[in-house]
Amino acid sequence: MTTGEPLGRSDAQGALTRSLCGSLGRAVDAAGAGPVFVASYRPGPTETDLPPPLRGSAFTYDNALAVIALQACGDLPRARRIGDALLHALGHDRTFTDGRIRNAYRAGPVPEGAALLPGWWDARQKLWAEDAYQDGTATGNVAWAALALLNLDGSAQGAGYRAGARRMLGWITANAADAHAPEGFSGGCDGFDPGQTVLAWKSTEHNLDVHAVAAWLHRLEGRPEDARTAAIARRFLDAVYAPGPGVFRLGTTPEGQLQPTDHVALDTQLWPLIGVADAPAAWQRPVAYAEAHLAAAGGFDFNEDRDGLWVEGTAQAALTYRALSRTADAERLLGTIARQVSPSGLLFATDVPRLTTGIRIGPASTENDFFYFRRPHLGATAWGVLAATGWNPFTGRKPE
Numbered sequence: 001m002t003t004g005e006p007l008g009r010s011d012a013q014g015a016l017t018r019s020l021c022g023s024l025g026r027a028v029d030a031a032g033a034g035p036v037f038v039a040s041y042r043p044g045p046t047e048t049d050l051p052p053p054l055r056g057s058a059f060t061y062d063n064a065l066a067v068i069a070l071q072a073c074g075d076l077p078r079a080r081r082i083g084d085a086l087l088h089a090l091g092h093d094r095t096f097t098d099g100r101i102r103n104a105y106r107a108g109p110v111p112e113g114a115a116l117l118p119g120w121w122d123a124r125q126k127l128w129a130e131d132a133y134q135d136g137t138a139t140g141n142v143a144w145a146a147l148a149l150l151n152l153d154g155s156a157q158g159a160g161y162r163a164g165a166r167r168m169l170g171w172i173t174a175n176a177a178d179a180h181a182p183e184g185f186s187g188g189c190d191g192f193d194p195g196q197t198v199l200a201w202k203s204t205e206h207n208l209d210v211h212a213v214a215a216w217l218h219r220l221e222g223r224p225e226d227a228r229t230a231a232i233a234r235r236f237l238d239a240v241y242a243p244g245p246g247v248f249r250l251g252t253t254p255e256g257q258l259q260p261t262d263h264v265a266l267d268t269q270l271w272p273l274i275g276v277a278d279a280p281a282a283w284q285r286p287v288a289y290a291e292a293h294l295a296a297a298g299g300f301d302f303n304e305d306r307d308g309l310w311v312e313g314t315a316q317a318a319l320t321y322r323a324l325s326r327t328a329d330a331e332r333l334l335g336t337i338a339r340q341v342s343p344s345g346l347l348f349a350t351d352v353p354r355l356t357t358g359i360r361i362g363p364a365s366t367e368n369d370f371f372y373f374r375r376p377h378l379g380a381t382a383w384g385v386l387a388a389t390g391w392n393p394f395t396g397r398k399p400e
Contacts, residue, residue, distance in 0.1 A: 246285030
C-alpha cells in the first residue's frame, strides 16, 4: 500500500504516523470498492460483536476526520473515496432535499440511489430498527463534513468539494441560525423521518465548527455572507467563555441559558485555539484548566471525573500543544497515544471498559448515556494522525 510520505518530524512521530496511516488505509479498502463509508467501531477485547446499533454504523464525524487524516498521510485517493461518499449522501438523501447530512450512514460501498442509513433487524419486535440520533442531523457534524470537503478542495479543486461544503453551510444557516441571545447556531435536529425534533440548545463546539467553515469559505471567495456567519459564531464563543475560571462552557440550555461551569468537556477547551485564526491570549487559560482538572492516565479524560483516558481528546490536546509550540508536551501525549494501538491497528477509544462523559445523546434521554468504550475507533485513529503530523483540520494547514 502506498500512502505517500507521512508528515512526521521525530522518529517516534514518524513511526506512529506510518502505523496509523496504514491502518486507516486498510480500513478504507476493507469497506469495499469505490466511494465508501467506513465503520466507526470494531469489537473490543472482550467482545465477539458490537451492539446492533453500531455494527454497520459509519458516523459522519469519524468519516470526516478520516478524510482529513488520510490527506495528512499523503493518501489523497483514499481520502477522496470517503469524500465522494459524503458528496453522494449530500445529494441523495432518502427523505430530504435541503442539503442536510445525517449523523451516520451505513458502512460500506455507497449505492447509486439514496444513501443508506444504519439499522438492524430487531428479532424480538420483528421489525427493522434505526437509531434516532443516527438518523438525525447535528449542526456540528454537518460542519465537520464541510471541513472534510474543504480540506479535499485544497488538493482536488474543481471536483465539487467546495460546492458541497457551501451547500452544507447553507443548510446550517437556513436551519440552525438562532438570533436569541447569545446569538449563534443551534444543535440541529433529532429523530426519525420525516417529523424530526428541532434541537434548541446551542453548542460551543458546534459554533466553533461553523465559524471554521464559514471563515474558510470567506478566505477562498470573499463573500460577505460567510463573513457574517463566521462573526456570529465567533461572538457566540466570546459569550460562552467564562473569564473567572478561564473555561469555555458547553454552550446553552434549550431555554437559552448559559451552561454552568461546573461541568465542561475537553474538546471545548482546546478547539477554539486551533479553530479561530485570531484567538486571544486569554483563550489559553482553558488549556491550563484542562491540565488541572481533566488530566488522567498520562493524557486527558473527556470531563472532570477523570475515570479514564479519552484517546481522541488526548490527541486533540497533542495537536493543540503543537500549535502552541509546546513540543515536549505534545511528544509526551503522543507516547501515551502510541500505547493505545489495538491489534487491528486502530486506536482504542479509551483505556478503560467504559468512559463517562456526563452528556446525554438525545432529547429523549433521561440520564447521561453518552459513553466511550474500549473499542478500536476510527475517529480516535484519525485524531492520532492529525496530532502526529500537526495537520490542523480547521484550516487545512500543513506543518512547516
